[in-house]
Amino acid sequence: MEKGLLEKTGKSLKYWIELVKSAKIEKHKIIIDYLKKEHGFTHGYANFVALKARKSDAASINDQDLLQAQYKNKEVLKPIYEKLIDEIEKFGSDVTKTPKKDSVSMIRKKQFALIKPATKNRIDLGIKLKGKPIGSRLEASGPFGSMCTHRVKLSDVSDVDDELIEWLGEAYEAAV
Structure with missing residues (x-):
């Protein structure tokens, strides 16, 4: 611009x-x-x-201030965010974490995930998984529109489980 x-x-x-x-x-x-x-x-x-x-x-605005603002009055969600970041960073050193005003984009060569504290007790995780069928947990993208193909609602650290990490891994691999 x-x-x-x-x-x-x-x-x-x-x-x-x-x-x-x-x-x-x-x-x-x-x-x-x-x-x-x-x-x-x-x-x-x-x-x-x-x-x-x-x-x-x-x-x-610096990244720390953006994150702090995102989780203001939503501090209960911060452990979920941190667990997601820990797991995503294991995929490779080519992951870029880009905080925005209301979310954090996870990018390889393309964005493959978007972490958004949606309510005081839920994170919406947007994932790009073209061709992956929608299921009970893996929903349509909803508020993410075309930025992601799917959404997973997370309300507890235990929601960041093997299945979710596998989906994130697939999205990471496709983001080249």
Whole structure:
């Protein structure tokens, strides 16, 4: 996005952030409207600059703070998350853990799993397992949409069992 912004406008992200700050605009939607109306931005670029100017995008927040925010008032779920991470990291050193605002993506060359604290007592684990039939535990992707093919609901560390680890392993192997 940053490279595209420079190509499209001839000005750097830093320039646009400074412009927004000098205009003393703080609300996200107002920044977007301003950039679209006054500078001919598309919504995507205006949103990108607004997020960066407000430092509210996931990339502007360190990983530990993102995780802490995800599990605030959901601390009971943290052991499940940690068990998942421990098991996934055993697959290989090429696993990248990418925290976002509301979830953590597990990526090899492609994303193969998504860990999301969905409620105060449940983690939704999204898994990419193309062609795998849906069953009683291995549900349709639900809220994950096309980011994952399946969802498994986890409410206890014991839910991270051999069957689940096998599914995660299959997804990892396919993510090349």
